[in-house]
Amino acid sequence: MLRFFLRRAMESLITIIVIVSVVFLVLNLSGDPIRMMASPTASAEEVAELRAAFGFDKPLVLRYGDFLAQISRLRFGDSISTRQPALRMVLQRLPATLLLAFTALAIATILGIPLGMLAAVRRGKAADTAAVLVSMMGQAMPVFWIALLLIFVFGVMIPILPPSGYGTFAHLVLPSISIAIFLLAGIVRVTRASMLEVLQQPFVTVVRSKGLEERIVLFKHALRNASIPVLTQLTLQMRFVIGGSVVVESVFGWPGVGQLLAQAAYGRDYPVVIAATFFIALFILAFSMMLDLAYGLVDPRVRIWH
Amino acid sequence: MALIDTKPTAAPKRRRYFATLLRHPLALAAHAVLALAVATAVLASVYPADPLKQNLMSSLMPPSLKVDSLPGSQAALPAFMGTDALGRDLMARILLAIRISLAVSSLAVFIATAVGVFLGLVAGYVGGVLDSVIMRIVDALLSLPFVVLAIAVVAAIGPGLVNVALVLGLTGWVTFAKLVRGEVLRIKQYSFIEAAHATGCSGKRILFRHILPQTVGIILVNATLTMGQMIISEATLSFLGLGVPPPTPSLGGILSDAQQTFFAAWWIVVFPGLVLMAIILAINIAGDFLRDYFDPAEEGAL
Numbered sequence: 001m002l003r004f005f006l007r008r009a010m011e012s013l014i015t016i017i018v019i020v021s022v023v024f025l026v027l028n029l030s031g032d033p034i035r036m037m038a039s040p041t042a043s044a045e046e047v048a049e050l051r052a053a054f055g056f057d058k059p060l061v062l063r064y065g066d067f068l069a070q071i072s073r074l075r076f077g078d079s080i081s082t083r084q085p086a087l088r089m090v091l092q093r094l095p096a097t098l099l100l101a102f103t104a105l106a107i108a109t110i111l112g113i114p115l116g117m118l119a120a121v122r123r124g125k126a127a128d129t130a131a132v133l134v135s136m137m138g139q140a141m142p143v144f145w146i147a148l149l150l151i152f153v154f155g156v157m158i159p160i161l162p163p164s165g166y167g168t169f170a171h172l173v174l175p176s177i178s179i180a181i182f183l184l185a186g187i188v189r190v191t192r193a194s195m196l197e198v199l200q201q202p203f204v205t206v207v208r209s210k211g212l213e214e215r216i217v218l219f220k221h222a223l224r225n226a227s228i229p230v231l232t233q234l235t236l237q238m239r240f241v242i243g244g245s246v247v248v249e250s251v252f253g254w255p256g257v258g259q260l261l262a263q264a265a266y267g268r269d270y271p272v273v274i275a276a277t278f279f280i281a282l283f284i285l286a287f288s289m290m291l292d293l294a295y296g297l298v299d300p301r302v303r304i305w306h
Numbered sequence: 307m308a309l310i311d312t313k314p315t316a317a318p319k320r321r322r323y324f325a326t327l328l329r330h331p332l333a334l335a336a337h338a339v340l341a342l343a344v345a346t347a348v349l350a351s352v353y354p355a356d357p358l359k360q361n362l363m364s365s366l367m368p369p370s371l372k373v374d375s376l377p378g379s380q381a382a383l384p385a386f387m388g389t390d391a392l393g394r395d396l397m398a399r400i401l402l403a404i405r406i407s408l409a410v411s412s413l414a415v416f417i418a419t420a421v422g423v424f425l426g427l428v429a430g431y432v433g434g435v436l437d438s439v440i441m442r443i444v445d446a447l448l449s450l451p452f453v454v455l456a457i458a459v460v461a462a463i464g465p466g467l468v469n470v471a472l473v474l475g476l477t478g479w480v481t482f483a484k485l486v487r488g489e490v491l492r493i494k495q496y497s498f499i500e501a502a503h504a505t506g507c508s509g510k511r512i513l514f515r516h517i518l519p520q521t522v523g524i525i526l527v528n529a530t531l532t533m534g535q536m537i538i539s540e541a542t543l544s545f546l547g548l549g550v551p552p553p554t555p556s557l558g559g560i561l562s563d564a565q566q567t568f569f570a571a572w573w574i575v576v577f578p579g580l581v582l583m584a585i586i587l588a589i590n591i592a593g594d595f596l597r598d599y600f601d602p603a604e605e606g607a608l
Binding site: 151261281 | 458462591
């Protein structure tokens with residue numbers, strides 16, 4: 001178990017180094033960041049001063065070394081727009097994003113798995129067709145459009161929920177449902193496919209023929225065997241959750257990392273962009289590592305620890 | 307008459323495609339929607355109303371079929387989809403936005419395919435350190451949400467019509483590289499590659515003349531599905547103000563503007579979204595169909 005953890009931690013570390021390196025390279029190769037940072041009226045001296053202040057007067061290789069050394073000590077520098085440490089800005093906003101992400105994932109899982117099972121059990125019937133259609137629609141609707149429609153219906157037409165903001169439970173409802181609708185599509189599809197496969201296996205016929213209640217056959221025997229692809233899907237989904245949260249946070253004025261990232265990109269605030277990307281990657285890698293451990297809980301055959 | 311027909315001509319193959327298509331009504335409908343979208347994109351500027359002309363007299367007019375519902379327009383044309391806050395005809399804007407969206411996404415898919423296929427071929431064929439490095443980068447980039455990566459790159463090179471295509475292309479190549487590399491590793495083991503080696507083919511020739519043609523199907527399927535992703539991503543970036551800059555209409559940009567007039571104008575929220583959904587739905591269905599067509603063994607949605 002320890003070895004598994006160490007190996008995964010090493011892999012994650014390399015992944016993060018690659019990601020920040022790519023962002024660093026793109027930032028540095030795509031022109032002069034200082035020229036964009038400085039106001040158009042700045043004098044040559046002011047530009048040079050700024051260049052030295054951010055270390056841009058050194059050659060690229062040296063800067064890259066400095067950059068990695070700084071990042072490894074979690075020093076991301078100060079935000080260009082607010083002059084606050086980028087690290088603190090990101091960390092302050094992390095809880096809001098985590099709250100939104102896990103609520104959305106929970107809603108999608110709690111609704112998606114039973115719906116997918118229902119579709120599989122009623123294969124070819126109306127419920128199945130409906131589930132397939134809904135999941136196809138869900139994957140074709142951009143998340144921000146879902147969010148706008150939800151605001152329109154529940155914030156404007158029937159004003160029962162706040163259309164934007166943060167703080168109370170009511171504020172959480174619309175943003176998390178927006179992301180969940182998109183996730184639901186993928187979870188329903190994978191659960192359905194995985195269940196269909198499991199339900200054809202002989203052991204299901206065996207437990208059925210020994211007279212077990214259909215409910216127990218489905219939930220205890222079939223679901224457990226069908227859950228590995230669903231868990232894999234959840235790891236993939238976490239990427240969509242975070243990707244969706246960037247947009248949804250911007251629509252609902254939700255003070256999370258995603259909104260911060262979008263604003264920072266808009267204002268070319270590189271330290272914040274790098275810090276936000278770093279923590280998003282870190283979170284996704286940690287989450288997928290935890291799900292790898294969860295595989296073992298549902299299926300002892302793939303248990304990685306002993 | 308040859309005993310073995312080694313070179314089937316293109317025509318029967320194409321006929322087989324349409325014959326298969328006719329048996330799948332959903333896929334047929336998807337192809338029709340896509341044909342319509344492409345026709346719209348090509349003919350967008352034929353529509354008589356001006357997508358950029360502002361007219362505060364006709365601000366936020368609801369959709370109407372009355373011929374004089376678009377005041378100030380040269381052509382006597384109803385505002386089928388209403389007008390936006392600046393009095394611009396929504397129909398004309400959406401038609402032009404479809405052109406922009408398809409153009410940007412096609413360019414992005416083209417870049418992604420070119421870069422990804424090349425790196426995938428090289429990684430799979432050469433192997434060794436180069437392969438490890440390329441695949442490390444691929445896996446790292448795949449672990450980030452596509453939108454996050456794209457936003458980080460936009461922060462570097464800035465928004466703009468061509469930049470969006472560049473950003474999406476340069477972040478979207480990874481799936482191509484991964485798929486093609488896997489295919490190359492599989493194909494490399496076949497004896498016809500060994501035979502090509504034995505006859506003295508150069509590595510370059512084997513790679514591009516013998517291996518690449520075998521991967522066309524999988525590349526085509528992935529390109530189709532990536533196209534849908536690119537359209538969503540372009541709309542998302544434009545929605546966030548990081549994509550196509552105004553006043554050029556884009557589906558994401560129109561939806562972003564719609565937020566300001568939410569309470570008064572439902573049509574600006576509904577129509578661009580419906581268009582986006584129809585196109586992406588059609589692309590996804592067509593992509594699934596293509597996958598089943600190229601790989602009948604795999605049971606898909608059809």
